Amino acid sequence: xxxxxxxxxxxxxxxxxxxxxxxxxxxxxxxxxxxxxxxxxxxxxxxxxxxxxxxxxxxxxxxxxxxxxxxxxxxxxxxxxxxxxxxxxxxxxxxxxxxxxxxxxxxxxxxxxxxxxxxxxxxxxxxxxxxxxxxxxx
Amino acid sequence: xxxxxxxxxxxxxxxxxxxxxxxxxxxxxxxxxxxxxxxxxxxxxxxxxxxxxxxxxxxxxxxxxxxxxxxxxxxxxxxxxxxxxxxxxxxxxxxxxxxxxxxxxxxxxxxxxxxxxxxxxxxxxxxxxxxxxxxxxxxxxxxxxxxxxxxxxxxxxxxxxxxxxxxxxxxxxxxxxxxxxxxxxxxxxxxxxxxxxxxxxxxxxxxxxxxxxxxxxxxxxxxxxxxxxxxxxxxxxxxxxxxxxxxxxxxxxxxxxxxxxxxxxxxxxxxxxxxxxxxxxxxxxxxxxxxxxxxxxxxxxxxxxxxxxxxxxxxxxxxxxxxxxxxxxxxxxxxxxxxxxxxxxxxxxxxxxxxxxxxxxxxxxxxxxxxxxxxxxxxxxxxxxxxxxxxxxxxxxxxxxxxxxxxxxxxxxxxxxxxxxxxxxxxxxxxxxxxxxxxxxxxxxxxxxxxxxxxxxxxxxxxxxxxxxxxxxxxxxxxxxxxxxxxxxxxxxxxxxxxxxxxxxxxxxxxxxxxxxxxxxxxxxxxxxxxxxxxxxxxxxxxxxxxxxxxxxxxxxxxxxxxxxxxxxxxxxxxxxxxxxxxxxxxxxxxxxxxxxxxxxxxxxxxxxxxxxxxxxxxxxxxxxxxxxxxxxxxxxxxxxxxxxxxxxxxxxxxxxxxxxxxxxxxxxxxxxxxxxxxxxxxxxxxxxxxxxxxxxxxxxxxxxxxxxxxxxxxxxxxxxxxxxxxxxxxxxxxxxxxxxxxxxxxxxxxxxxxxxxxxxxxxxxxxxxxxxxxxxxxxxxxxxxxxxxxxxxxxxxxxxxxxxxxxxxxxxxxxxxxxxxxxxxxxxxxxxxxxxxxxxxxxxxxxxxxxxx
Numbered sequence: 001x002x003x004x005x006x007x008x009x010x011x012x013x014x015x016x017x018x019x020x021x022x023x024x025x026x027x028x029x030x031x032x033x034x035x036x037x038x039x040x041x042x043x044x045x046x047x048x049x050x051x052x053x054x055x056x057x058x059x060x061x062x063x064x065x066x067x068x069x070x071x072x073x074x075x076x077x078x079x080x081x082x083x084x085x086x087x088x089x090x091x092x093x094x095x096x097x098x099x100x101x102x103x104x105x106x107x108x109x110x111x112x113x114x115x116x117x118x119x120x121x122x123x124x125x126x127x128x129x130x131x132x133x134x135x136x137x138x
Numbered sequence: 139x140x141x142x143x144x145x146x147x148x149x150x151x152x153x154x155x156x157x158x159x160x161x162x163x164x165x166x167x168x169x170x171x172x173x174x175x176x177x178x179x180x181x182x183x184x185x186x187x188x189x190x191x192x193x194x195x196x197x198x199x200x201x202x203x204x205x206x207x208x209x210x211x212x213x214x215x216x217x218x219x220x221x222x223x224x225x226x227x228x229x230x231x232x233x234x235x236x237x238x239x240x241x242x243x244x245x246x247x248x249x250x251x252x253x254x255x256x257x258x259x260x261x262x263x264x265x266x267x268x269x270x271x272x273x274x275x276x277x278x279x280x281x282x283x284x285x286x287x288x289x290x291x292x293x294x295x296x297x298x299x300x301x302x303x304x305x306x307x308x309x310x311x312x313x314x315x316x317x318x319x320x321x322x323x324x325x326x327x328x329x330x331x332x333x334x335x336x337x338x339x340x341x342x343x344x345x346x347x348x349x350x351x352x353x354x355x356x357x358x359x360x361x362x363x364x365x366x367x368x369x370x371x372x373x374x375x376x377x378x379x380x381x382x383x384x385x386x387x388x389x390x391x392x393x394x395x396x397x398x399x400x401x402x403x404x405x406x407x408x409x410x411x412x413x414x415x416x417x418x419x420x421x422x423x424x425x426x427x428x429x430x431x432x433x434x435x436x437x438x439x440x441x442x443x444x445x446x447x448x449x450x451x452x453x454x455x456x457x458x459x460x461x462x463x464x465x466x467x468x469x470x471x472x473x474x475x476x477x478x479x480x481x482x483x484x485x486x487x488x489x490x491x492x493x494x495x496x497x498x499x500x501x502x503x504x505x506x507x508x509x510x511x512x513x514x515x516x517x518x519x520x521x522x523x524x525x526x527x528x529x530x531x532x533x534x535x536x537x538x539x540x541x542x543x544x545x546x547x548x549x550x551x552x553x554x555x556x557x558x559x560x561x562x563x564x565x566x567x568x569x570x571x572x573x574x575x576x577x578x579x580x581x582x583x584x585x586x587x588x589x590x591x592x593x594x595x596x597x598x599x600x601x602x603x604x605x606x607x608x609x610x611x612x613x614x615x616x617x618x619x620x621x622x623x624x625x626x627x628x629x630x631x632x633x634x635x636x637x638x639x640x641x642x643x644x645x646x647x648x649x650x651x652x653x654x655x656x657x658x659x660x661x662x663x664x665x666x667x668x669x670x671x672x673x674x675x676x677x678x679x680x681x682x683x684x685x686x687x688x689x690x691x692x693x694x695x696x697x698x699x700x701x702x703x704x705x706x707x708x709x710x711x712x713x714x715x716x717x718x719x720x721x722x723x724x725x726x727x728x729x730x731x732x733x734x735x736x737x738x739x740x741x742x743x744x745x746x747x748x749x750x751x752x753x754x755x756x757x758x759x760x761x762x763x764x765x766x767x768x769x770x771x772x773x774x775x776x777x778x779x780x781x782x783x784x785x786x787x788x789x790x791x792x793x794x795x796x797x798x799x800x801x802x803x804x805x806x807x808x809x810x811x812x813x814x815x816x817x818x819x820x821x822x823x824x825x826x827x828x829x830x831x832x833x834x835x836x837x838x839x840x841x842x843x844x845x846x847x848x849x850x851x852x853x854x855x856x857x858x859x860x861x862x863x864x865x866x867x868x869x870x871x872x873x874x875x876x877x878x879x880x881x882x883x884x885x886x887x888x889x890x891x892x893x894x895x896x897x898x899x900x901x902x903x904x905x906x907x908x909x910x911x912x913x914x915x916x917x918x919x920x921x922x923x924x925x926x927x928x929x930x931x932x933x934x935x936x937x938x939x940x941x942x943x944x945x946x947x948x949x950x951x952x953x954x955x956x957x958x959x960x961x962x963x964x965x966x967x968x969x970x971x972x973x974x975x976x977x978x979x980x981x982x983x984x985x986x987x988x989x990x991x992x
Contacts (some may be wrong), residue, residue, distance in 0.1 A: 086596060133583070
């Protein structure tokens with residue numbers, strides 16, 4: 001995982017669990033949607049988050065990760081959850097809603113109040129960094 | 139123009155047109171909504187029916203209460219559900235993602251039998267599911283076969299590409315990848331509960347007798363191995379399914395062959411995996427880079443990746459020079475020079491002179507004749523049997539090798555720059571900075587707690603800055619404030635340029651001083667003075683720039699970084715320019731009778747070595763001592779930031795020195811490689827111990843594009859110009875080197891072409907090419923005109939694409955507005971219908987209750 005040792009202490013394991021989206025990632029890639037991954041799911045996850053995965057595949061899974069209520073769209077509530085998790089709750093509610101509003105302004109192409117997969121992919125196209133940030137090195 | 143929407147009344151029981159809702163292919167969100175609405179509508183109708191006639195008015199109002207003005211009716215929802223964008227036939231991506239969902243659902247419903255629990259003695263039929271009884275599986279099989287048919291129609295590369303983009307599981311993709319079968323094989327294949335496992339598996343029954351096309355025979359051997367090894371725990375159930383399905387006789391006939399084949403395949407597979415793992419471990423610094431990325435993020439990692447790229451470029455430059463110039467000359471050393479060889483003192487490592495002067499390291503060592511010349515017997519007799527037969531024209535080899543190495547480096551640089559540009563800049567990408575910050579800034583590579591907390595802080599700060607900026611922009615901007623900002627900017631730039639000018643003048647004056655007072659042989663240490671001054675200025679001036687930059691205020695922090703990079707770059711390039719003039723303009727004249735190329739080579743060697751020493755000192759004082767001071771004296775917990783831009787410019791500067799010096803010191807790339815290796819380890823150690831990640835947001839991929847283009851444009855271009863001038867215009871010294879008898883270095887090529895002309899008509903095309911294409915100016919003009927035309931065309935294409943993107947965006951938002959309009963219209967129409975229907979129902983009930991009334 002990053003060290004050459006085979007037995008990890010509790011503190012070391014804690015250090016690896018700082019991704020704010022870790023539960024969502026586990027849920028998205030698990031078979032039964034409750035976070036328990038089989039070996040194939042595990043391989044799926046690392047295959048999608050590797051260097052060689054194409055942009056659209058990564059965008060598809062990133063969309064599923066950010067879609068907290070699993071309804072196929074990223075609505076305002078999903079955005080609020082994302083922003084809160086990203087900032088560890090240190091932004092005020094008003095700032096969070098302002099950010100969500102601006103995100104929808106920028107990204108919502110058909111003005112239906114939520115982001116579909118196409119809108120999300122458009123956002124990703126504008127950010128070439130996405131390929132390097134949505135990436136876990138093994 | 140008003141129009142009447144003539145929509146037929148749709149009851150809940152029957153639909154005139156088949157809606158996708160009936161086929162259970164409606165999008166999930168609509169499915170739920172439709173169910174809720176139908177339940178609610180039923181409830182309302184029941185309430186209305188149970189209500190007293192006196193309350194008919196209220197009853198009529200109930201379904202039209204304010205709360206359901208927004209909620210669309212069930213019929214509207216059904217119509218919306220049949221919209222093409224919601225149904226399965228929309229796009230391939232939609233098909234596959236819907237299909238994937240269904241696969242997951244199917245897998246959830248069908249639980250795999252517990253092999254351990256059932257026991258091996260249990261009959262196969264107990265452990266088996268017969269898919270033919272399961273209706274849902276048939277649909278899925280159709281879909282799968284459709285998908286497979288589609289895949290078969292593609293070429294291997296296209297299939298690979300499409301499979302990579304599919305959001306399907308790894309096991310399924312593996313089996314899809316191994317499908318080479320023709321359509322006949324598909325139909326008799328059974329799909330067991332293990333899912334795809336069978337598709338690439340054995341051909342059973344009549345097909346095994348040669349029915350399967352062996353067109354791509356190699357592929358046919360492959361599939362069983364993939365699916366075998368992958369689905370090892372499923373193997374038993376699959377083989378049992380196979381037995382059950384038929385072709386049991388086939389398997390029974392050759393059990394041992396099958397087993398042998400399986401073992402061979404397994405062994406090969408594990409060998410392949412071991413080889414891959416070994417290759418992975420061979421990749422240099424893989425673990426180190428992973429640790430750096432995990433602790434400091436992508437932006438600091440980009441510096442180390444750039445270092446790795448530079449190593450590759452140096453290796454590319456060194457290999458041809460080593461093979462064709464240094465190696466050959468080392469094999470045929472020139473006759474020993476007059477005078478004694480000086481003893482080795484430690485100073486040579488720094489100055490490059492002394493013992494190293496007459497060695498392969500410098501230009502002067504190389505001979506100007508043809509090596510390995512066939513012997514010319516003096517009396518017309520025979521040469522000895524060991525006489526060599528492969529002459530090697532050293533001057534030509536020297537010139538051509540350096541030229542070709544530079545050309546290959548140029549092509550590689552331009553290619554990697556264009557690829558980097560293609561990845562990081564997109565046509566028509568407007569600013570969407572909030573969306574990008576929310577969705578694309580979290581770096582999943584970072585694993586350390588401290589570093590990820592830094593990320594959280596950085597994202598929060600960035601979002602707050604963006605909001606503040608937006609609010610500021612809402613407010614009016616005072617002209618006075620803007621004027622003050624511009625004045626501060628202008629002042630700082632003026633001061634920085636003045637500093638640069640001062641440094642340049644200092645270097646020029648010092649170099650003139652060095653010419654006027656020549657250094658004798660035993661005072662070689664004094665030669666280190668000029669390089670030391672240059673390195674000191676290169677080290678000190680950027681700190682001054684950083685202090686001056688605190689006076690000015692930029693709108694965006696990324697602009698600050700670009701401005702700092704720009705200033706440092708101008709300083710370094712101007713100083714190098716002055717040095718080049720000093721060497722080619724003044725030194726050539728001053729050292730007319732001596733070997734000036736050797737001197738220039740030695741100067742570049744000294745510059746390289748001293749640059750390395752100063753980098754070490756800078757790391758020591760800039761990072762280690764600063765951290766100790768800030769921790770002990772100032773009692774701050776923060777460590778100094780890793781200055782990415784400054785370090786990258788150092789690397790580019792060192793690489794420029796190498797490119798400038800390769801003509802005069804052919805082994806300089808080897809020294810640069812050793813220097814880069816040491817710098818990597820030193821910087822990594824210092825980073826881990828002393829630094830923290832930069833607090834400012836860094837666009838890592840934009841930055842790597844900027845680095846590569848900086849490497850190409852001022853750095854490589856300048857070195858190429860210097861090289862061209864030295865080859866074409868400067869007279870080589872007459873006492874040393876491979877070009878001693880010629881007027882310019884380029885003449886070596888001309889001499890060779892003339893020799894070819896005299897040699898005979900069989901190679902006459904080469905002199906012709908040389909005379910009419912290389913020496914003539916017309917082809918050069920033609921090629922430049924063509925290049926300009928291509929560039930102009932590309933610019934126009936990009937402009938056109940931008941326009942098209944704007945138009946399409948407008949169209950998308952127009953479609954959205956149209957959709958909202960149509961939904962509202964539909965809703966109002968259905969409301970009216972509902973109202974009239976409810977009214978008619980109530981009338982009918984009233985008439986039914988009081989039949990006498992009229």
